[in-house]
Amino acid sequence: MLRFLCLCLLVAVGQPSHAQPRQPVPPHQQAAHVLWDVMQLDRLAPVLRDEAVAEGAEMAATMFPRGGTGRWLGQVAAIHAPPRIQALFMRGAVESLTTMDPADLQAGLTFYGTRLGQRLLALETTARVAMLDKDVEAAARAAWAQAQRRSTPRAARIARLIDAADLVDPNVAGGLNASIAFARGFQAGGGSSMPLAEGEVIQNAWAEEPELRADTESWIGAYLFLAYSSLGDRELEAYIAFAESSAGGALSRVMFAGFDRVFTQTAHDMGLAAAAEMQGRQL
Numbered sequence: 001m002l003r004f005l006c007l008c009l010l011v012a013v014g015q016p017s018h019a020q021p022r023q024p025v026p027p028h029q030q031a032a033h034v035l036w037d038v039m040q041l042d043r044l045a046p047v048l049r050d051e052a053v054a055e056g057a058e059m060a061a062t063m064f065p066r067g068g069t070g071r072w073l074g075q076v077a078a079i080h081a082p083p084r085i086q087a088l089f090m091r092g093a094v095e096s097l098t099t100m101d102p103a104d105l106q107a108g109l110t111f112y113g114t115r116l117g118q119r120l121l122a123l124e125t126t127a128r129v130a131m132l133d134k135d136v137e138a139a140a141r142a143a144w145a146q147a148q149r150r151s152t153p154r155a156a157r158i159a160r161l162i163d164a165a166d167l168v169d170p171n172v173a174g175g176l177n178a179s180i181a182f183a184r185g186f187q188a189g190g191g192s193s194m195p196l197a198e199g200e201v202i203q204n205a206w207a208e209e210p211e212l213r214a215d216t217e218s219w220i221g222a223y224l225f226l227a228y229s230s231l232g233d234r235e236l237e238a239y240i241a242f243a244e245s246s247a248g249g250a251l252s253r254v255m256f257a258g259f260d261r262v263f264t265q266t267a268h269d270m271g272l273a274a275a276a277e278m279q280g281r282q283l
Helices: 002-013 027-038 041-063 072-079 082-097 102-113 115-130 134-149 153-164 168-188 198-207 209-227 233-244 246-278
Strands: none
Touching: 027 041, 027 082, 027 102, 027 246, 041 072, 041 082, 041 115, 041 246, 072 246, 082 246, 102 115, 102 246, 115 209, 115 233, 134 153, 134 209, 153 209, 153 233, 168 198, 168 209, 168 246, 198 209, 233 246
């Protein structure tokens, strides 16, 4: 930290006296950058890229049975490059922050700045990396399902957290938005020999809603059950209390707004890339 401050001072002193001052960063943009840092999203972004590449490999097996051009996974990685994820997240978060009570934002950031808050974020990222392994994901889903069947106290707390943080509905909505965006991108890229009307695109996405909801509920439960396995009950109760607060709800909405922008845009771009890959051309 001291080295960083010294470098900043050297840069400032070394500027010509006639250099123009930088334009001030708008408050909501500043807040979005603070949010990105406090929520450790720089650690999460590479994981999101790796998840997308893994899903892209699965897609390739069905969409490009002849192997495609060989550029597909590289394009998937570029679409989900961490700097791009950050830029998209910022746009969605800034829009949401304009409607947020500054007091709620401060309370939310204060919570996540605590030792417990930072530990929670680290545990979430570690679990997400682990679940990139399909065997780990399957084991986590099985453990969560078994805990639910046995009505264990920990399963009940995780279920309360999911409800308190309202994690299912926004994730399902985000999944539907991404599905629609992919279809639009695929059609815009000329991937459909018989393009669908907009109403048909939306109808097809909604037809997947029950399956998407069931998978979302299973994945979120398994993910949190795995991520918080080392937490004590009192720590988990403290987290549930925060999730139920106005600050917890407001911060959650900003996070969803940011990532909805990420996944909607990247899904659209994936549709374009898939159409190009099927036609053997480069974007």
